[in-house]
Structures are given as structure tokens and as C-alpha cells.
Amino acid sequence: MPKILLIEDEAAIRRVLIKILTEENSSYEVEEAADGLEGIEKIKDQEYDLILCDIKMPKMDGVEVLEAVKKIKPEIPIVMISGHGDLDTAVNTMRMGAFDYISKPPDLNRLLNTVRNALDRKELMVENTRLKKKVGKNFEMIGESEAITKIKDIIEKVAPTDARVLITGPNGTGKELVAHWLHQKSDRSAGPMIEVNCAAIPSELIESELFGHVKGAFTSANKDRAGKFEAANGGTIFLDEVGDMSLSAQAKVLRALQESKISRVGSDKDIKVNVRVIAATNKDLKKEIEENKFREDLYHRLAVILIQVPGLNERKEDIPLLVNFFADKISEEQGVPKKTFTEGALNLLKEYNWTGNIRELRNVVERLIILGGQEVSEEDVRLFASK
Numbered sequence: 001m002p003k004i005l006l007i008e009d010e011a012a013i014r015r016v017l018i019k020i021l022t023e024e025n026s027s028y029e030v031e032e033a034a035d036g037l038e039g040i041e042k043i044k045d046q047e048y049d050l051i052l053c054d055i056k057m058p059k060m061d062g063v064e065v066l067e068a069v070k071k072i073k074p075e076i077p078i079v080m081i082s083g084h085g086d087l088d089t090a091v092n093t094m095r096m097g098a099f100d101y102i103s104k105p106p107d108l109n110r111l112l113n114t115v116r117n118a119l120d121r122k123e124l125m126v127e128n129t130r131l132k133k134k135v136g137k138n139f140e141m142i143g144e145s146e147a148i149t150k151i152k153d154i155i156e157k158v159a160p161t162d163a164r165v166l167i168t169g170p171n172g173t174g175k176e177l178v179a180h181w182l183h184q185k186s187d188r189s190a191g192p193m194i195e196v197n198c199a200a201i202p203s204e205l206i207e208s209e210l211f212g213h214v215k216g217a218f219t220s221a222n223k224d225r226a227g228k229f230e231a232a233n234g235g236t237i238f239l240d241e242v243g244d245m246s247l248s249a250q251a252k253v254l255r256a257l258q259e260s261k262i263s264r265v266g267s268d269k270d271i272k273v274n275v276r277v278i279a280a281t282n283k284d285l286k287k288e289i290e291e292n293k294f295r296e297d298l299y300h301r302l303a304v305i306l307i308q309v310p311g312l313n314e315r316k317e318d319i320p321l322l323v324n325f326f327a328d329k330i331s332e333e334q335g336v337p338k339k340t341f342t343e344g345a346l347n348l349l350k351e352y353n354w355t356g357n358i359r360e361l362r363n364v365v366e367r368l369i370i371l372g373g374q375e376v377s378e379e380d381v382r383l384f385a386s387k
Contacts, residue, residue, distance in 0.1 A: 002119050003046075006032045007039035007053040007065060008081060017052065017081075017106060024112055036060025040068050043076070050118050052102075054081045055089055063093060070097050077118040081106075113224050124192070124231040141177060142325045143318035147310040151178065158305050159185035164257070166242075166302045167280040169309030172359030175280040176240060178307055182278055183236040191235030194228045198249075199241035206249045208265050211256075217266025229262050229273050236276045242302065243283035243294060253277075254298045277302065312354040312361060320346045322358065326365040327376075339369055344378035349385065 004021065008014045014032050021028050031048075033039035037059045043051070051069065055062035066078055077099040082090035090101035099118045102111050141152060158165060159182050167175045176195070183193040201209050208217070212227030228237055239245070245253070256262045257277060261270045279302045288294035312319070323341055331338045341349075345368075354360055364385045372380035 001027050001029050002049040003029045003031070004050045004052065004115070005039060005042055005046075005048045006030055007036060007051065007057070007062070008032070009035050009054060009057040013054075013081075013104065017111070020106065020108060020111060021115065024108075028115075036062065036065040039065055040072075043069060043073060048076055049122050050115065051076055051078045052081060052115075053078055055086045055093070056083060063089065063096070066093055066096055066098055075122070077122050079114055079118055116224055117226050117230075120226045121231060124194070124226075140325070141174075141181060142322050143315060144321065145315040145318045147315050148318060151307060151309065154305070154307055155181050155185060158182065160187060162276050164276070164302055164304045165278045165307060166285075166299075166305070167278065167307045167309060168285075169280075169282065170311050170357055171282050172357035173309040173311055174358050175282075175309050176238070178309060179236075179238045179240075179278045179280060183238075183276075186236070186276070188235050188276055192232055193236045193238060194232040195238045195240060196228050197240045199244040203246040203249075206246055207252060210249060211252060211262045211264055213265035214267045217264070221266065224264070227262070227264065229256060229275055230271060232275045233273050234275075236278060239277065239279040241281060242279040243281035243285055243288055247293075247295065250295045250298050254295060254301060257298075257301045312357045316350045319350045319361065322361060323349060323365055326362050327369060330362075330366045330369050334366075334369065336369065337374070339372065339374060339376055341368075341376045342378060345376050345381045348378050348381045352385070 006014055006017055008017065011034075014034075018030050018032065021030050031042065031046075033042055035057050036053075039051070039053065040060070042048075051065075053062045053065050062080055066080070069076060069078055074097075078097070080090050080093045080098050080101040081104060082101050083104050087103070090098075090103075093101065099121065100114050102114055141148065143149075155178065165179075165182060167178050169175055179195075180193065183189060196210065198206060208221075208225070208227065210227050210229055212225050212230060213221045214224050215221055239253070252262065256273065256275075260274065261272050263270055285294050285299050285303075289296045289299060320341075323346060327339055327341065349361075349364070356363075367384050368376045368380055371384045
């Protein structure tokens with residue numbers, strides 16, 4: 001059940017807002033605080049999914065509350081409540097990190113839509129934080145080959161900028177790993193990284209997934225919903241398999257890149273977004289352009305920096321390092337004793353043709369960890385790593 005803290009010094013306004021929120025959505029739990037100091041004490045002691053905060057209050061005003069919350073619990077979205085004379089201040093608080101603002105007296109639909117959107121954003125942020133905790137282990141770049149060293153050098157130069165990057169290469173080579181490194185080494189690393197697999201989303205839903213929708217935009221749109229571009233605001237959006245995106249969605253992405261604004265499906269209202277775009281594909285986009293399957297203008301917008309990730313057959317000298325990395329990781333995941341590989345086993349693995357690239361190598365290592373001896377031998381590789 002979403003938990004909302006309402007910080008408002010006028011008791012009558014508190015009663016109205018609580019009535020609106022609880023009667024329209026019985027799943028909301030709303031607590032109240034009569035001033036900013038009381039609100040901050042509650043925020044320190046308890047967990048909230050959303051804060052509604054008045055701007056003009058005694059003891060501690062809304063701007064001071066916003067500043068304090070951004071220091072102690074920056075993940076909580078804050079919606080400011082502004083009186084008629086507070087509009088300029090309300091707009092300024094959004095530059096300081098407030099999610100949005102609503103005016104007094106509150107409009108019913110505006111209030112409920114803002115609350116729903118803020119809670120959606122919080123849910124995405126929580127999921128993103130959970131995933132970021134795994135980044136250290138799951139997205140290490142293993143290898144010392146010339147090809148990998150070159151990619152690492154490019155990342156060091158490009159990551160601190162906001163330049164768009166297009167990552168190309170066959171399936172299973174680790175394109176998403178490069179994207180994560182670009183984000184983690186950027187000035188946006190404290191912000192969200194939102195991943196979208198364009199190939200996994202039906203073409204009729206991709207626009208809603210990317211840009212959100214308003215209630216009634218299509219049959220199953222029973223409420224307003226923020227899209228991935230809004231969720232990535234202040235951070236990075238990773239468009240994986242961008243070559244599979246529909247032409248209509250490509251047009252909207254192009255506009256987002258050109259104008260830094262999007263509009264939800266079913267709405268003509270523009271929403272400003274501050275997002276870095278990283279894209280990846282296993283397709284030859286120039287060929288797709290010739291066949292009218294991909295927009296040439298979008299290609300040139302995305303491909304400011306091109307990073308080509310090599311297949312494993314082009315960097316076989318990295319196989320021993322990758323095998324040992326996967327062996328340690330898989331042994332930990334499976335709860336089995338750590339296993340080592342003989343030199344003969346490693347040399348035999350280097351001779352194979354890795355059509356499935358790093359993804360295939362990981363699967364083979366997992367099979368050898370489970371089925372091989374305590375020291376994985378050349379014979380184990382012949383028996384269990386059948387190609």
C-alpha cells in the first residue's frame with residue numbers, strides 16, 4: 001500500500017487533500033504533518049513513497065523541506081503545493097528536484113494524476129536502485145585483448161560527456177555491459193539507467209512503453225502512466241536492439257532527441273526530459289536504411305560515437321580470464337566449491353568456434369562446473385563442452 005506524507009500547515013487543506021486521496025483510492029495510506037519540522041522528523045523515522053509539501057509554512061518552509069529530503073532520502077518524490085503567489089517558487093523547486101507541483105485550491109484530476117505519476121516514478125526508481133546494486137558484479141568488463149582495451153579507452157573518453165553512443169556487434173558479445181559502463185562512469189551515474197529491449201516489446205506497445213500514455217488512450221489504458229523516457233530523466237536510457245523499433249516509434253524518438261521533449265500516447269502535452277541515449281543493435285543499420293526499415297536521420301542522431309564490440313572469436317586470448325571469472329561467479333551462485341581449470345582445458349576452449357560468443361562461453365563454463373571434476377580437465381571439456 002503506497003504511503004504518502006502530507007506536510008501542510010492549514011488543517012482545512014489537509015482535510016480536503018486527505019479526503020480526495022483516500023476516497024478516490026482506498027489503497028493510499030496518508031499521514032499528515034502540520035509543519036516542515038514535524039514532517040522532517042517523520043521522514044527520518046519512517047518510509048514514505050511520496051511527499052506532498054506546502055511551500056509557505058512556519059518554522060520550516062517547503063523549499064527547506066525539499067533541500068533536507070534530497071539529502072536524507074533523495075529517492076522519495078516530492079510534489080509541492082503552491083498558493084497563488086508561490087508559482088515562481090514552485091517552478092524553481094522543480095529545478096531543485098521536486099517531481100511536480102499542484103496549485104491551491106487543488107484540482108481533483110490534476111492532483112490524482114500527479115500522485116499516480118509520482119508513485120510510478122518511485123516504483124521505477126526503487127527497481128533501478130535494486131538493479132544498480134548488482135552492476136558491480138554483473139557488468140565487469142573482463143579482458144586484456146587489444147580489442148577490449150580499445151573499447152575501455154573509448155569509454156573513458158566518452159562516458160563523462162553527454163554524447164550519444166551506438167553500440168554494435170553480434171548477439172552475446174556484451175553490448176549491454178558497455179552501456180552500463182558508459183552510465184556508471186558518467187556524471188549521470190547517480191541518476192537512473194533505464195533499459196528498454198525494443199525487440200521484446202510488441203510494436204503496438206513500444207510507444208506507450210517509451211513515452212507513457214494517458215487514461216483512455218487505448219483499450220487497456222485505465223490510468224495515466226509514465227514512460228521510460230520520463231523514468232530516465234536526469235539519467236540514461238538504453239535502447240537495446242534499437243534496430244527492431246517500429247518506424248512510428250523511431251519518429252517519436254527522433255523528436256525526443258531533437259527537442260528534448262516527449263508526449264504521452266493520447267496526449268498533446270509536451271513533457272521536457274533530460275536524458276542521455278545509448279543504443280545498441282546486432283543489425284546492420286545502414287542496410288536497414290537502404291531497405292527503408294530504419295530512419296537515416298535517427299541513425300545519425302544516435303551514432304555520434306560508434307562502439308563495435310568484437311565477437312569472442314576475435315579476442316580468444318581473453319578466454320582464460322573469462323573462464324576464471326565465470327567459474328568463480330557460477331560456483332558462488334550454485335553454492336558449490338570453487339573449481340579451477342587445467343591449462344589443457346583452457347587451451348582446448350580457446351580452439352573452439354564460439355558462434356554464441358560470451359553468452360555461449362558462460363553456459364559451457366556452467367556446464368563444466370556442474371559436471372566436471374574438482375579440477376576441470378581437458379577430458380572434461382571434450383565430454384561436456386560439446387560443440
